[in-house]
Amino acid sequence: DAGITQSPRHKVTETGTPVTLRCHQTENHRYMYWYRQDPGHGLRLIHYSYGVKDTDKGEVSDGYSVSRSKTEDFLLTLESATSSQTSVYFCAIRKGEETQYFGPGTRLLVL
Amino acid sequence: AQSVTQPDIHITVSEGASLELRCNYSYGATPYLFWYVQSPGQGLQLLLKYFSGDTLVQGIKGFEAEFKRSQSSFNLRKPSVHWSDAAEYFCAVGPMNTGFQKLVFGTGTRLLVSP
Numbered sequence: 001d002a003g004i005t006q007s008p009r010h011k012v013t014e015t016g017t018p019v020t021l022r023c024h025q026t027e028n029h030r031y032m033y034w035y036r037q038d039p040g041h042g043l044r045l046i047h048y049s050y051g052v053k054d055t056d057k058g059e060v061s062d063g064y065s066v067s068r069s070k071t072e073d074f075l076l077t078l079e080s081a082t083s084s085q086t087s088v089y090f091c092a093i094r095k096g097e098e099t100q101y102f103g104p105g106t107r108l109l110v111l
Numbered sequence: 112a113q114s115v116t117q118p119d120i121h122i123t124v125s126e127g128a129s130l131e132l133r134c135n136y137s138y139g140a141t142p143y144l145f146w147y148v149q150s151p152g153q154g155l156q157l158l159l160k161y162f163s164g165d166t167l168v169q170g171i172k173g174f175e176a177e178f179k180r181s182q183s184s185f186n187l188r189k190p191s192v193h194w195s196d197a198a199e200y201f202c203a204v205g206p207m208n209t210g211f212q213k214l215v216f217g218t219g220t221r222l223l224v225s226p
Contacts, residue, residue: 033214042219043216044216045215058213090155094212098162098205098212099145100145102154104153
């Protein structure tokens with residue numbers, strides 16, 4: 001158990017609405033990550049954080065923003081959801097030797 | 112281009128048979144290497160990792176992987192597959208040019224286990 005929770009676990013929303021996904025960790029790790037998982041693509045990095053208020057873009061960051069105002073929480077926001085953002089979203093933390101551990105995922109459907 | 116390749120989308124293995132899942136990477140310097148497993152509807156669980164040293168690494172659930180520098184490969188193996196091993200398996204690399212901070216994933220191999 002990596003001490004990561006994600007909320008909500010499932011969400012259905014409509015095109016054009018804002019959506020925020022939350023990742024919470026209990027162990028005070030510095031690095032946190034957001035990925036999306038789509039068939040045929042594996043997992044792709046959206047954004048990551050290397051400390052409070054320190055974030056950077058990943059491979060597929062367009063249409064997403066993140067915030068980290070405290071160590072334990074890393075928020076992913078879709079400012080105006082589109083159908084192409086229907087996906088499963090995973091949060092991860094990095095601990096130990098450069099190793100990432102993953103949360104249970106959030107399944108998002110954009111209609 | 113830098114990439115991680117898992118050439119097999121699906122593999123079917125009989126229960127009790129041996130398993131090998133392939134992973135190749137294309138990076139200038141040897142990256143950190145990982146295998147993760149994902150059961151249906153679940154998150155990813157780390158099976159094993161390689162950073163340096165002995166090129167044969169042991170993981171959880173009876174899995175092992177061998178790093179071959181000359182082939183840029185990190186193949187996952189198990190001598191005897193159990194029905195509970197049916198899942199999707201992802202190879203991932205942490206490239207040196209990102210300070211090993213990021214992971215790049217392969218597209219995954221889905222393992223089916225037949226009775």
